[in-house]
Amino acid sequence: MNQDLYQFALRLADTSLTMGQRLAEWCGHGPYLEEDVALTNVSLDLIGHAQMFYQLACDNSETSTSPDDLAFLRDVPEYRNPLITELPRGDFAYTTLKQYFIDVYHLHLYQQLSVSSDEQLAALAQKALMEVKYHLSRSEAWCQRLSLSTEEAHEKMQKALDDLWFYTPELFETDESMQRLMTASVIPDMGAIQTVWQQQTEQLLEDCQLAKPENGWMATGGLVGEHTEHLGYMLADMQFLQRAYPGCEW
Template identity: 40%
Template sequence: MNTTKLEYLLRMGDNCLVLSQQLAAWCGHGPALEEDLALTNVALDLLGQARMWLTLAGEEEGKGRDEDALAYFRDGSEFRNLLIVEQPNGHYGNTVARQFLFDAWHMHVLAGLSTSSDARIAEIAQKSVKEVRYHFERSAGLMIALGRGTPESHARMQAAVELLWPYANEWFESDAVDEACASSGVAPAAPSLAAPWRARVEAVLDRATLKMPGYIGHQRGGKRGVHTEHLGHLLTDLQFVQRTYPGAQW
């Protein structure tokens, strides 16, 4: 078992799983029918990606845990997702801003993983990046539309960016797992994604007439299993059926 590769796979899978669960909570509650359907489709895309990453993680671990076991029977401290994806949905503008900041990073990291030295990782990334390019186009378009909308929508989007900005740097901080995966060609170096991410985000915020905060985010811990209280609430909903009725099937 390659423990560094396993950790990296869990990070990718957990990001997708947690954000998919967050977006699914909007099903039936979106501000318009078209938005409701579109956001649900993004959630399904991310769930599909989570399944691929976690299936591969289970194989790498070699302990007989499949995607379901990893999703439903790990405690919060065993999850490796970024803190930003577990932040509350809030109002729709908060959800859009969270999605946009994540999509911009997700697109770049998947592009790097598409040339991974690990053929299975490259295969998953090549499939996923096609979906995530659409995710980014959609969330960027909403940022621009809402930022340039009414004074109220502009103010709400500016506040949403500022609320989430403290969490928008964790993905560029490199630890032993990131460094090992980068040195072996498994994954791109985490800090190398910062400049292209910032340029892409700044370009969209400029078009949206929104200001980019002038500081670097400081919240971190998700990649090593230190989470906010919000993840516990989310996992309670996600894992309830399997924890209560192990092995239950629809």
């Protein structure tokens, strides 16, 4: 069970860390000052969640490790995030829609995890949930504002949806390790999470007058460490300091 929980904690932490890192890239590039601040504040929350879940992974690890080691010293094949969170940040519409998809995913996942049979995981999920609710109210409002405003903004949102939609089913993938955790009521049934996620997001897409793309290619690979080329570049940037100056603190 410890090994399974270790792997699942990495899945949660890697997802939040890669989301947070991409949002942090907006620092100084936001569409206007207040939004610049908002993007980086959400980033900070997500990196905080990553740190909590890396600590959970460390507590369930068979070897001695630290949250910093897990974030800065693992290479691409050891990362467990779904591909959607490592994609380049794109334009503001793309960032906004991706944030909305992940916020809805986190909302339902953390709601269920907050009643996990693992007390530590439940406590962390409760803490993260409070912040995710606020992120969602922001990303949802932005989706509506952009989609229902000018033709150009609507077009950009539709383009973002066409690009992102096929990355979303991977969020709900499971492997044998996660299935054991599901059986033990440590984590919820991911299929049920997918159902509520779909209902909620499809309603918003309809409200935003965005057309859901036809079924096509579906992204997969994060759970087994098979990533896009983008993660390598992200890690090179993010991990540079620890790789160049091992053990460096500031």
